[in-house]
Amino acid sequence: MESAATTNHMEIVYERPVTLTDTPMHYCPGCGHGVVHRVLMEVINEMGIQDRTVGVAPVGCSVFAYNYMNVDMQEAAHGRASAVATGIKRVLPEKYVYSYQGDGDLAAIGTGETIHTVNRGENILMIFINNAIYGMTGGQMAPTSILGQVTSTTPYGRKSDLNGFPLKITDLVTQLPGAYYVTRQSVHTAAAVRKLKKAIEASFKYQPLKKGTCFIEVVSNCPSGWKMTPIEANAWMEKNMFPLYPIGDLKVPKQN
């Protein structure tokens, strides 16, 4: 009796937010997507904006984002997420609109859309998951793959003369006048997750101000594509990606 009573009186301190559906995720073990999904949905839940939020997913590993994110979701054609989000935001200016894209989607095939969305200062949040590889299609070189990185299409490692340099698109969009808040975060430690959550929260709070685009890069991993264990992948990311893609704010709103 006593143990049952204790159970009944246990306080719930951590649970799935209602904004996240009760669906097992298809992501590989160790992948950062699941954590970013959760943090994003926690913010939407805590801000009480579930019924006023619209998301646009990319082509890539997160094509199934609509399965997990319990808000209106559209999967756009490859690279066009921020363009579809633009259309939605322009006709629904009071809604909270975000795009969620990977490096191939946002920084290769969708570079034009990315640059012009931020340059117009669309009042949306763009979440950019950078794991330096095409995960969904079998581990090909991505625009953000680092020099020397071995992928299925750079069997001898990425070389700048053959494949060009890793594209630091977050640094690029920071230069644009339409960018209001630009930050680079990660999800490999509890502390990093908390910082990302703060960044997402700030971005959604900025959105009704109609001051411009909020852009969050999340430096993430791809244990399957990198052919590493999750622990090895996070260590590789810290050692090789963080020097190139340093964590921190790139542009913060001026204090009034």
Next chain:
Amino acid sequence: MTTLSEPKLRFCTGNQMIAEGAVRAGCRFFAGYPITPASGIYKSMIDLLQRRGDVAISAPDEISALAYCVGASMRGFKSMTATSGPGWALMIETIQYALMTETPVVIAFVQRLGPSTGGATQGAQGDILLSEFCTSGGYTIPILCPSTPAECFDLTHKAFAWAEMLRTPVIVLSDKEVGMTSECVDFARLSNQAPPTRKHKSDFASSKMYDFAERVEVPEYLSVGGMGKVTATGSAHNKSGELKKNDTETLEVLHHLEEKIRSRRSELAVTTFDGQAGAETLVVSFGITARTMRETVRNVRRLGKKVSALSIQSLFPVPDEKIKEAMVGISRIVIAEENFSGQYRSVLAPLLYGKEVVGVNKIGSMITPAEIEEQIV
């Protein structure tokens, strides 16, 4: 005494054999972008070409991938890219540019379920009309369609030969099942044809970019970065490659773009006819479904039924003479293809006037022998 060469067996996908065929045909330039189910070609070409010191590069999207190839081909490098439905949608701009500038290029198009992103890992033969009828003005784009890894090799080689001979883009229209299924291929039995060669102009000073007397002639090449001044434009142009509107010579060039291909449709025809005396039913198919058809035909003949079969490897230009020959004595024609509307059947319709025409169509999975057999009376 016949001596057979030792078999050289390798376990290969159709995608790998497209890459092997391209290299055998002298392809020295590849540009790609990841897309299922065509990524295997991208990966194989990176491995094969970079090892030889040739160029295989990654593009930021399919728009660039095909444009890189066109640029390389303008210099004389045999070039190829590979994609599937969503990437093809982006290439339509540049394939028209290649056609207009008479620049040879090969596109390996591995079909998957559409429309839009569709089903990346689901097979389909639903891009017959989209791949052929993608040009403003409705010009013929030659399309070859393999059903086995060995055919992937042969038809890719042929695609390069056609592209060079006709100075035009050529499509190898594969599908997910052919492209991604591993099968045993005997390399000793693959055709050992010489790579096609390009005819370059020898008289640089006086020659025009596109010299032809009759519309059906294919002009010799003037490569960029060579001896003579090269002018190419995607806009309507005269024989010198200068942007013009409705003058007689410009319209002549536009007619020439179609006539050089249409006039050769008999020599371009590639089909395999398996006729049976006394048969009144002819089954027609291509790509992966042609294999289902061939199995069906074996099954029904064992039951004592008479049936003829025509596998079509060159979908466009339509091999009309071969189809008419196969139709002699036939009253019922069964056309099997993995799309819901019978896309190639609609293309063949004018040739089949007066016959009983039946389609076997399906989306979402391969057509089975039983589904074709139901239609063989």
